[in-house]
Amino acid sequence: MNEEIQRKIFHYLKKKKIENFVGVPDSTLKYFINECLKNNNIIITTREEEAIGIATGMTLSQSNSLVFMQNAGFANSISTITSLVQLYQIPLIFLIGWRGYLSDDAPEHLKIGEIQPKLLKIMGLKSQILTEKNWQIKCDWALNQIKQKRPCALIVRRMFHD
Amino acid sequence: MIRKEVVKIISSHIGNNPIISANGFMSRDLFEVNDKESNFYMIGSMGLASSIGLGIALKNPKKQVFIFDGDGNILMNLGSLVTIGSLKPKNLVHVVFDNNSHESTGGQPTNSSKISLEKIAKGVNYTVFVIKSKSKLISVLKDIKKLKGPVFLLVKISTSEERSKRVSWTPITIRNRLMKSL
Numbered sequence: 001m002n003e004e005i006q007r008k009i010f011h012y013l014k015k016k017k018i019e020n021f022v023g024v025p026d027s028t029l030k031y032f033i034n035e036c037l038k039n040n041n042i043i044i045t046t047r048e049e050e051a052i053g054i055a056t057g058m059t060l061s062q063s064n065s066l067v068f069m070q071n072a073g074f075a076n077s078i079s080t081i082t083s084l085v086q087l088y089q090i091p092l093i094f095l096i097g098w099r100g101y102l103s104d105d106a107p108e109h110l111k112i113g114e115i116q117p118k119l120l121k122i123m124g125l126k127s128q129i130l131t132e133k134n135w136q137i138k139c140d141w142a143l144n145q146i147k148q149k150r151p152c153a154l155i156v157r158r159m160f161h162d
Numbered sequence: 163m164i165r166k167e168v169v170k171i172i173s174s175h176i177g178n179n180p181i182i183s184a185n186g187f188m189s190r191d192l193f194e195v196n197d198k199e200s201n202f203y204m205i206g207s208m209g210l211a212s213s214i215g216l217g218i219a220l221k222n223p224k225k226q227v228f229i230f231d232g233d234g235n236i237l238m239n240l241g242s243l244v245t246i247g248s249l250k251p252k253n254l255v256h257v258v259f260d261n262n263s264h265e266s267t268g269g270q271p272t273n274s275s276k277i278s279l280e281k282i283a284k285g286v287n288y289t290v291f292v293i294k295s296k297s298k299l300i301s302v303l304k305d306i307k308k309l310k311g312p313v314f315l316l317v318k319i320s321t322s323e324e325r326s327k328r329v330s331w332t333p334i335t336i337r338n339r340l341m342k343s344l
Contacts, residue, residue, distance in 0.1 A: 043249070045213075046241025053210035053242070057182070057217020060202070060337065061344055065217075083206025084214075088333045 001156050005132045006031035009139060013066060014041070016143050018093065020058045022051040023068035028097030028158045033068060048073035049080040056090045064146060068095040074119075074153075075112050081125060081151075091146035094125075094153040101157040109158075120153060127153035163296060164322040165259050169230065170195040171296070172257060175303045176228060178343060182215040183230040184208070186266030187326065188259065192230060194326035200343040203329045203336050209238030212256060216246050219254040219311075222344055226253050226307065233260040233274035240282070246312050247286030254311040256288065261319045269321060280316055288314035 010021070010032055021036040022043045036042035045051040048069045055065035069077070074096050085092055099105055100113015120127045126145060128138045138154060145152035165187065173181060173196040182202045183189045189203040202218075204211050215229035236243070236258055246254065262275040283290045293299045293315055302315065331339070 043245070045245050047239075049207070049210060050213045050239060050242050050245060053207070053213025053239075054217040054220075054245070056210075057214040057219075058221050059217075060214075060341055061218055061221035062341070063221050080207050080210065084204070084210065087206055088337045090337070 001028075001130065001132055001159075003031040005135055007035040009130070009135055010035040010039070012136065012139055013093075013143075014039070016139070017064055018066050018143075019063045020055060020065040021068065022055045022058075022065060023095075024048050024051060024070070024073050026068065026070035026073075026097035027162065028070065028099065028156055029068055029095065032095070048077045052077055052080045052085060052092070055092050056084060056088075059090050059092060064091075066093040066095055070097045071099055071112050071116050072109070074116065078119070078123065081123065085151050086124070089149055090151060091149045092151045093142045093146060094151070096153055096155050098155050098157045102159065102161070105158065105161070125151060125153055127155055129155045129157065163299070163317070163319050164324065165261065165319050166191045166195060166322070166324060166326065168259060168299065168317050168319060171299060172228070172230075172303065173198075176226065176306070179226045179228060180218055180222070180340065180344065181228045181230055182211045182218065184211040184232050184235040186232065188230050188232055188235075189329055190326040193329045198343075199339040202340045203331065205329060205333065209235050209242075211235060212239060212242040212246065215254065215256070216242065216249070216251065218344070219251040220249065223253055225344070226255060227251075229254070229256045231256060231258045232265075233258060233262060233279070234264045234272045236279070237272055237274065243282060243286045243288075247288060250287055250312060252311045255306065255309075255313045255315065257315045257317060259317050259319050261321045263321055265321055283314040283316070288312045290314045290316065293317045
């Protein structure tokens with residue numbers, strides 16, 4: 001996803017009352033994360049589970065939160081999602097960079113990249129893929145999910161190599 | 163001192179300030195001795211009480227927010243100490259009940275006796291108190307409101323055979339009660 005759209009997504013969500021952006025950096029999302037940094041509206045944590053915990057505390061305080069991470073971190077977070085976010089029905093938006101989407105991505109990303117859509121489905125965590133064309137509609141979808149007290153995930157595919 | 167005793171003393175001293183309590187026997191003890199709307203009983207997600215507490219502390223600067231953690235719990239999420247110590251929430255009090263064991267899972271040893279949680283906490287900007295007796299606990303609590311956080315109370319406790327009942331509130335009720343209290 002290009003730089004301009006990533007930066008726009010931050011401002012769009014912020015305008016729509018997402019107040020906290022918490023997570024672990026991912027190069028797929030680097031312009032989005034950079035925009036959070038530029039606007040001094042970010043907490044970078046040591047691990048993804050920690051980010052989910054902090055965002056949960058903020059959401060319990062009526063302050064809407066987004067947690068960003070790479071899908072490697074999503075794999076780290078499964079137990080936290082099932083035993084905290086889903087168990088207590090905490091309405092968080094996850095923004096997840098999809099490594100291993102391309103079949104010739106670096107080897108460490110291939111397995112999780114392959115099973116990620118199935119994992120999300122089995123877990124019952126609703127998700128949508130964000131693109132440069134549909135981002136606004138999908139952000140609105142996510143905002144609507146949390147309004148209905150449901151956690152959800154927005155996925156950004158890694159379409160390039162570096 | 164045993165955990166239940168310390169839980170009772172601290173929770174009854176701090177009024178309706180939020181308490182985020184770790185999973186396992188910690189939450190069960192708190193539920194049994196002093197059930198309040200402002201208690202968040204974490205029943206899964208081991209290690210994350212400190213992170214949830216940080217999120218609440220950052221958004222509720224006028225309330226002193228208490229985290230009831232165990233040594234096993236904090237050792238699973240030492241990274242949260244780094245994040246708390248870098249954000250320095252003035253209103254956060256992190257209580258670690260240290261019995262050198264995973265008591266909830268059968269009393270297996272943790273490594274807290276072989277390292278210094280006190281030094282780790284000092285190294286990440288906490289104001290640290292090591293508490294080994296009831297009199298020390300009471301004297302620290304007397305001034306707790308005035309202390310500038312993040313504060314770390316490392317309370318040395320013994321293991322105990324005493325078992326509290328399970329938290330009977332559903333997770334959704336626990337969530338709603340806490341939200342109402344904030």
